[in-house]
Amino acid sequence: MTEPFFVVAAERVLPALLAGALVAAAAVYGEGYFDAVEERRAFRALLRVFFFSVIGAVFSSSWLVFFVFVEISTVALFLMIAIQRRDVAEGYLQIQLVGASFFLAGIAGASIMGGALLSSPVPRVLLPLFILGLGVKAALPGLHFWLPEVHGTAPAPVSALLSGFAVKLGVFGFLAALPSEPHSFLLAAGAFMALWGAFRAALQPDVKRLLAYSTMSQLGYIVAAAAAGSQVGTAAAIFHTAVHGLVKGMLFFCAGILEKTYGTKKFSGLGGGAAALPWTFFLFVFAAASLLGLPGTPGFASKGLIKEALHGFSPISLCLLAANVGTAVSFFKMGAFAFGGVQKSPRKILQGRLRLMNGGMLMLVVFLLPLGLFPGWAPSFLGVEGIRFYSFAKCAESLSVALAGALLFAAYRKKPGFADALLRRIDEAGSCFSCVSERGGAFVRSVQSGFLRGYLFAAVATALLLMLWFSR
Amino acid sequence: MIFPNYWMLFSILFPMTAAFILQLLHHFAPSKTGGWILLSCGITSLLTFGAAVSASSGVRVLRLGGWGADLGILLVSDPLSAVFLFISAFGGAAAVWATFSNISKSGPTAEQWRLCGLFFILWASLNGILTTGDLFNLFVFFEILAVAAYVLTGASKTREALEAGLKYLVLGTVGALLILLATSMLYMGGGILNFALLSSVVGGIPRGALAVAAGFMIAGLGLKMGMVPFHFWLPDAHSSASTGVSMLLSGVVVKASFYSLLRVTTLLFPAEQAGFSIPDTLLVLGLLSLFTGHLSAQRQTSIKRMLAWSTVAHMGYLLIGIGCASPLGVAGALLHSFNHAAAKTALFLGAGSFSTLSGSKEWRSFTGLGRRFPREGAAFLLLAASIIGLPPLGGFWGKWMIVLAAMEKGRWMTAVAVELGTALSCVYYVPVLFRLFSPRRSEETVPVGVFHSGMLFFALGMTPLLLALFYFVPSLYEYLIAAGEWVVSPALYRDAVLGSMVP
Numbered sequence: 001m002t003e004p005f006f007v008v009a010a011e012r013v014l015p016a017l018l019a020g021a022l023v024a025a026a027a028v029y030g031e032g033y034f035d036a037v038e039e040r041r042a043f044r045a046l047l048r049v050f051f052f053s054v055i056g057a058v059f060s061s062s063w064l065v066f067f068v069f070v071e072i073s074t075v076a077l078f079l080m081i082a083i084q085r086r087d088v089a090e091g092y093l094q095i096q097l098v099g100a101s102f103f104l105a106g107i108a109g110a111s112i113m114g115g116a117l118l119s120s121p122v123p124r125v126l127l128p129l130f131i132l133g134l135g136v137k138a139a140l141p142g143l144h145f146w147l148p149e150v151h152g153t154a155p156a157p158v159s160a161l162l163s164g165f166a167v168k169l170g171v172f173g174f175l176a177a178l179p180s181e182p183h184s185f186l187l188a189a190g191a192f193m194a195l196w197g198a199f200r201a202a203l204q205p206d207v208k209r210l211l212a213y214s215t216m217s218q219l220g221y222i223v224a225a226a227a228a229g230s231q232v233g234t235a236a237a238i239f240h241t242a243v244h245g246l247v248k249g250m251l252f253f254c255a256g257i258l259e260k261t262y263g264t265k266k267f268s269g270l271g272g273g274a275a276a277l278p279w280t281f282f283l284f285v286f287a288a289a290s291l292l293g294l295p296g297t298p299g300f301a302s303k304g305l306i307k308e309a310l311h312g313f314s315p316i317s318l319c320l321l322a323a324n325v326g327t328a329v330s331f332f333k334m335g336a337f338a339f340g341g342v343q344k345s346p347r348k349i350l351q352g353r354l355r356l357m358n359g360g361m362l363m364l365v366v367f368l369l370p371l372g373l374f375p376g377w378a379p380s381f382l383g384v385e386g387i388r389f390y391s392f393a394k395c396a397e398s399l400s401v402a403l404a405g406a407l408l409f410a411a412y413r414k415k416p417g418f419a420d421a422l423l424r425r426i427d428e429a430g431s432c433f434s435c436v437s438e439r440g441g442a443f444v445r446s447v448q449s450g451f452l453r454g455y456l457f458a459a460v461a462t463a464l465l466l467m468l469w470f471s472r
Numbered sequence: 473m474i475f476p477n478y479w480m481l482f483s484i485l486f487p488m489t490a491a492f493i494l495q496l497l498h499h500f501a502p503s504k505t506g507g508w509i510l511l512s513c514g515i516t517s518l519l520t521f522g523a524a525v526s527a528s529s530g531v532r533v534l535r536l537g538g539w540g541a542d543l544g545i546l547l548v549s550d551p552l553s554a555v556f557l558f559i560s561a562f563g564g565a566a567a568v569w570a571t572f573s574n575i576s577k578s579g580p581t582a583e584q585w586r587l588c589g590l591f592f593i594l595w596a597s598l599n600g601i602l603t604t605g606d607l608f609n610l611f612v613f614f615e616i617l618a619v620a621a622y623v624l625t626g627a628s629k630t631r632e633a634l635e636a637g638l639k640y641l642v643l644g645t646v647g648a649l650l651i652l653l654a655t656s657m658l659y660m661g662g663g664i665l666n667f668a669l670l671s672s673v674v675g676g677i678p679r680g681a682l683a684v685a686a687g688f689m690i691a692g693l694g695l696k697m698g699m700v701p702f703h704f705w706l707p708d709a710h711s712s713a714s715t716g717v718s719m720l721l722s723g724v725v726v727k728a729s730f731y732s733l734l735r736v737t738t739l740l741f742p743a744e745q746a747g748f749s750i751p752d753t754l755l756v757l758g759l760l761s762l763f764t765g766h767l768s769a770q771r772q773t774s775i776k777r778m779l780a781w782s783t784v785a786h787m788g789y790l791l792i793g794i795g796c797a798s799p800l801g802v803a804g805a806l807l808h809s810f811n812h813a814a815a816k817t818a819l820f821l822g823a824g825s826f827s828t829l830s831g832s833k834e835w836r837s838f839t840g841l842g843r844r845f846p847r848e849g850a851a852f853l854l855l856a857a858s859i860i861g862l863p864p865l866g867g868f869w870g871k872w873m874i875v876l877a878a879m880e881k882g883r884w885m886t887a888v889a890v891e892l893g894t895a896l897s898c899v900y901y902v903p904v905l906f907r908l909f910s911p912r913r914s915e916e917t918v919p920v921g922v923f924h925s926g927m928l929f930f931a932l933g934m935t936p937l938l939l940a941l942f943y944f945v946p947s948l949y950e951y952l953i954a955a956g957e958w959v960v961s962p963a964l965y966r967d968a969v970l971g972s973m974v975p
Contacts, residue, residue: 090903097891097895108878468687
């Protein structure tokens with residue numbers, strides 16, 4: 001208990017900078033987004049709590065300290081979501097606490113078996129507990145059912161923080177817990193997440209749900225890179241965390257602006273944003289290009305590094321390539337439906353609020369530009385040197401992926417909601433916690449019948465049973 | 473410390489005498505009774521606190537009447553009972569203050585006058601349970617406690633309270649019967665009633681008799697404690713009683729019953745000699761209590777009933793702690809008893825005051841009260857968060873130690889279940905908190921009135937913050953582990969008590 005709480009290392013500074021950037025941008029954006037003064041005040045206060053808890057988590061030296069700060073950040077996010085949607089917030093808190101149960105059991109085991117510090121990998125036998133616990137935070141397949149609902153319905157700046165940073169805490173935990181060798185389960189899980197997320201994103205009728213599934217897909221990239229087990233893999237995971245966090249923040253801010261302008265999140269209600277919101281459209285193009293990994297953007301550098309890390313695992317790389325196509329389809333869809341097409345009637349937002357919201361997006365661009373212009377800087381900061389990012393083959397690959405996505409989108413544009421109901425049922429299969437607790441609660445409450453004879457019978461019968469049990 | 477052995481004696485004698493004297497005093501000087509009640513409360517609390525402090529530094533043995541261990545009654549307190557004596561000192565004082573602090577100049581109301589004697593008798597019997605060294609004496613104090621508790625439960629004389637009191641009476645008497653049966657079996661087998669001496673001869677008792685005694689003793693003490701499946705009286709009794717009584721019952725009485733379960737099972741039925749393992753059974757019953765309590769609390773509309781079910785669940789945590797059969801597990805259970813006692817006492821106080829303000833026990837009627845009384849609302853929020861088990865507040869650390877102890881024994885499913893309780897408690901506490909802090913609609917009237925015992929509530933509400941610093945106080949951690957050692961090896965207790973017998 002007398003060890004230092006915090007440790008500063010290169011791979012923790014980058015996530016901390018990401019957190020700072022996102023919180024600062026969200027603060028500016030939130031001033032423009034929230035309608036009521038009360039909501040703005042609550043958001044500002046909770047942002048501060050979130051920021052401090054997340055910095056504490058990122059720089060923590062032991063698992064217990066990490067756990068405590070992650071829980072505080074979960075509570076802060078819960079309260080932020082509750083500013084507008086209490087039911088979704090309560091569901092989010094419950095699911096995260098269920099994951100925390102497994103995580104805490106793992107941490108307790110690690111404290112006993114001597115792996116209490118984040119710097120040392122966790123004993124093998126405890127890894128399943130860590131994966132289950134952190135997997136709820138990082139939305140591993142099977143544990144991801146909460147993500148579309150929560151990220152898709154929370155207020156836009158909160159979704160930005162959730163998708164941009166909170167889920168990355170789970171990955172950060174993976175990086176600390178995994179030993180330095182490839183972990184096949186997580187590699188497969190990452191590839192599956194990337195594919196599932198990308199293609200489900202393309203089928204969503206709602207802009208924020210599309211972005212939520214896209215988060216799942218990009219998390220798949222990060223998890224796969226982390227599971228590669230090498231230093232390149234770790235660096236790639238952290239680099240893509242930073243880039244994706246900033247880009248997804250911008251995209252969620254953009255979705256929030258669309259929501260405020262058109263009064264709806266559904267694609268059927270959006271249209272013609274390029275004319276009504278020129279700045280937003282410009283920033284959207286930059287963000288989407290970055291997420292697609294077009295040459296010159298920071299996303300190209302981070303995805304390139306991930307491909308380097310997964311060099312030896314060709315099936316995984318192929319999955320990621322396919323997922324890239326899916327990502328391209330989803331963002332062409334978002335661009336075409338939201339910003340192109342027929343002009344739907346926009347509401348008038350006050351110019352000041354729109355400027356604040358665009359300002360938030362612009363702040364994130366400021367952080368993204370250096371990462372794109374100097375792709376080698378972040379990897380060398382994380383200890384990986386000598387990566388050639390720009391080659392003819394790589395640029396051609398990323399451009400052709402984008403082209404394939406555009407063609408696919410153009411071909412299937414008429415069928416936006418393909419097989420949505422079935423896939424949704426598959427996705428929500430894991431959300432059994434609340435219905436189990438409801439049903440269990442109803443059963444247990446029915447046992448409390450109110451009849452004294454019943455109570456007496458239970459007491460005496462159990463006493464006799466105990467007596468028999470002890471004397472066997 | 474001066475007279476280290478005598479604090480425990482006076483912590484029993486003084487409230488017992490005060491109970492009777494106060495009733496007499498009311499006859500002769502009704503207007504002064506209020507002051508005397510609070511004075512007696514203060515003195516009793518001080519005596520109990522003194523007993524706790526003296527016990528925390530070592531075993532204290534007092535031979536009543538000078539009789540030896542084989543014939544007489546010993547009062548024994550050791551670091552384990554010190555924890556519970558602290559709970560008794562503070563919880564009892566809080567409950568008495570909450571009930572009697574607003575006595576007007578003309579003297580106590582008829583109800584307050586009826587109850588004051590019983591409160592002190594209850595407190596005296598609690599201290600008796602916590603410091604006795606004799607098995608039958610334990611039963612006697614339990615009976616005194618029971619009578620006082622039954623009457624106090626039904627004291628508000630509403631139909632609900634009377635029914636709850638009656639159910640508590642019937643089930644409690646069955647529990648007492650089971651304890652008495654077990655005591656008599658142990659006496660018949662061992663020939664002695666003193667804990668220390670009995671624990672040294674328990675190896676000679678036939679195994680069958682020991683099994684029967686163990687089963688009945690766990691059933692009886694578990695019933696007093698609110699262990700599932702003996703818990704059915706608890707939600708009714710704790711929710712129908714008046715605020716001060718609920719505070720005492722849920723905060724202190726169930727902990728005293730837990731203490732006696734701990735003491736009796738570890739001293740008299742140790743695993744090596746008995747051939748059966750009690751901790752495993754207690755672990756299973758603890759898990760059962762945990763889930764029953766949390767799941768039943770979920771749809772409750774009455775705030776006090778919800779808090780009573782929450783008590784059942786937290787008793788489950790304590791049982792899981794001792795079910796891990798290690799000093800770390802017991803230490804976790806002790807820390808959690810302290811945290812829960814502080815938080816539950818305060819929560820009942822808060823619930824009672826909010827109910828009085830809004831005119832109903834339904835928590836849905838508490839809309840906006842947290843905004844109207846921001847200090848008390850913040851205190852309620854902290855207490856609820858601590859009870860839910862959110863780090864870094866106090867309630868988390870007891871659970872953390874229990875989870876550590878469970879993983880030490882390799883029981884990862886138990887460890888997960890303990891923390892799962894946090895997720896389950898969120899389901900029912902969070903809506904209450906939202907309701908407290910949501911803005912009141914304009915057509916509803918703003919409640920007038922003062923928050924009853926607001927200062928006390930606010931002070932109690934700060935305990936989760938204080939206990940959050942537990943992580944930084946290694947000496948407290950070591951003290952709890954040392955108390956756990958006392959439990960896990962009964963020989964320590966035996967040698968200390970019998971060693972002090974030597975003149």
